Amino acid sequence: MDLLQPEPGLIFWTTVTFALVLGILWKFAWNPILGALEAREEAIRKTIDDAERLQSEAKTLLEQHEAKLAEARTEGNRILDEARQAGDRLKGDVLDKARTDAEQVIARAHRQLELETDQALETIRNEAAGLAIKAAEKVIQRSLTEDDHRRLAEQAVDEIARASG
Amino acid sequence: MTAFTTTIQHGAERADEAAHGEQGVDVVHHLADSHVLELEPLGTFQLPQWEFFGLDVSITKYTVYMWLAAALMLLIFLPMARRRGGVYTGMYNLFEALFVYVRDEIVYANIGREDGRPYVPFLATLFFFILFMNLLGLVPFGATATSNLAVTGVLALFSFIAIEASGVVANGPVKYARSLMPEGIPLVLAPVMIPIELIGHVAKPFALMVRLFANMTAGHVVILSLLGLIFIIHSYLVAPVAVAFSIFIYMLEILIAFIQAYIFATLTAVFIQLTRHPH
Numbered sequence: 147m148d149l150l151q152p153e154p155g156l157i158f159w160t161t162v163t164f165a166l167v168l169g170i171l172w173k174f175a176w177n178p179i180l181g182a183l184e185a186r187e188e189a190i191r192k193t194i195d196d197a198e199r200l201q202s203e204a205k206t207l208l209e210q211h212e213a214k215l216a217e218a219r220t221e222g223n224r225i226l227d228e229a230r231q232a233g234d235r236l237k238g239d240v241l242d243k244a245r246t247d248a249e250q251v252i253a254r255a256h257r258q259l260e261l262e263t264d265q266a267l268e269t270i271r272n273e274a275a276g277l278a279i280k281a282a283e284k285v286i287q288r289s290l291t292e293d294d295h296r297r298l299a300e301q302a303v304d305e306i307a308r309a310s311g
Numbered sequence: 312m313t314a315f316t317t318t319i320q321h322g323a324e325r326a327d328e329a330a331h332g333e334q335g336v337d338v339v340h341h342l343a344d345s346h347v348l349e350l351e352p353l354g355t356f357q358l359p360q361w362e363f364f365g366l367d368v369s370i371t372k373y374t375v376y377m378w379l380a381a382a383l384m385l386l387i388f389l390p391m392a393r394r395r396g397g398v399y400t401g402m403y404n405l406f407e408a409l410f411v412y413v414r415d416e417i418v419y420a421n422i423g424r425e426d427g428r429p430y431v432p433f434l435a436t437l438f439f440f441i442l443f444m445n446l447l448g449l450v451p452f453g454a455t456a457t458s459n460l461a462v463t464g465v466l467a468l469f470s471f472i473a474i475e476a477s478g479v480v481a482n483g484p485v486k487y488a489r490s491l492m493p494e495g496i497p498l499v500l501a502p503v504m505i506p507i508e509l510i511g512h513v514a515k516p517f518a519l520m521v522r523l524f525a526n527m528t529a530g531h532v533v534i535l536s537l538l539g540l541i542f543i544i545h546s547y548l549v550a551p552v553a554v555a556f557s558i559f560i561y562m563l564e565i566l567i568a569f570i571q572a573y574i575f576a577t578l579t580a581v582f583i584q585l586t587r588h589p590h
Binding site for chain 1: 343361378389395440529
């Protein structure tokens with residue numbers, strides 16, 4: 147067989163084979179594969195778009211949350227400051243009140259003490275007078291001289307005066 | 312005297328052996344189509360010889376390898392089309408990558424994304440059919456069906472039909488026929504212009520036919536010639552050099568197998584685009 151001489155048999159079979167392969171693959175392979183590829187490319191594109199959209203959404207959400215967090219933090223600090231100030235104020239008030247109360251109590255106690263001292267002195271004075279009188283009675287019962295009386299009386303008066311002084 | 316005779320006799324033997332050796336690597340015999348499948352050392356198989364209405368439609372060596380290429384295509388791409396979802400691995404990815412390459416770089420790059428879609432099946436078939444036939448010539452016992460003018464001629468004819476049909480579909484028959492006579496050219500030149508345009512239309516597929524045939528034949532001729540050197544020079548010293556060179560050419564042929572399939576499909580796509588938008 148010659149190298150440059152086309153054989154009619156080969157022409158025939160090439161035509162038949164190529165036409166059959168073309169027809170079969172066109173219907174059952176190329177178009178389905180083409181469709182599947184395009185569907186997959188579309189799906190990938192959509193997935194990437196979705197991911198990008200979700201990422202940007204997440205980013206804005208994160209920013210919002212961070213802003214809210216910062217806001218909450220300053221708010222918290224403000225509340226804490228206010229509470230601290232209020233506490234300080236309250237502490238001052240309570241201390242002041244306690245101090246004045248204590249002073250009042252002390253003053254009242256002083257007054258009471260003076261009163262009771264006065265009463266005690268009064269009582270002692272009365273008691274002393276009573277005792278002097280009783281002593282005088284006893285001396286008198288023994289019938290002392292007039293000098294004795296005088297001396298005794300003076301003595302008693304001196305004692306009283308010393309006690310009260 | 313005896314020594315001289317021996318030399319002569321030896322020389323004669325050599326010449327005889329050389330002649331026999333040349334027969335052993337007959338380049339044309341190897342490249343030409345035949346009714347025999349040579350699968351040494353398994354033996355040779357006589358292929359059936361048929362006639363169909365007086366036409367010789369025998370199954371030949373190239374027919375067998377063309378069918379092998381066609382069967383491979385069906386075996387690879389039909390299951391690929393049925394596959395849905397899941398993780399794609401191995402061979403699937405290889406052929407999908409090739410198919411996507413054909414789609415994007417050959418069809419869409421030349422014809423356009425929207426317009427090119429209907430041409431994807433034809434050009435993909437063309438590309439893979441040629442590629443598989445080219446590669447089958449590189450396996451042991453294989454034969455390159457594309458190194459035959461009948462095969463490349465029929466493929467070019469299909470390209471021709473696709474190119475002309477795309478022109479008619481895109482422009483309508485009247486406008487497409489009018490493109491044979493470009494506007495603005497004096498009517499006097501019509502007898503010159505129209506034949507030139509017609510020749511241009513025929514020359515394109517003719518060039519496709521010859522290019523593929525010549526490229527696929529040339530590589531084999533070079534390899535066989537290099538190996539033939541061993542038998543012609545009749546020396547073991549030639550063998551390493553010849554084998555090394557033929558391995559180099561073989562590697563080149565793998566590249567050429569892809570390049571020629573690419574060129575055939577790409578040029579068809581380019582010509583389709585040209586006829587879709589005449590002048």
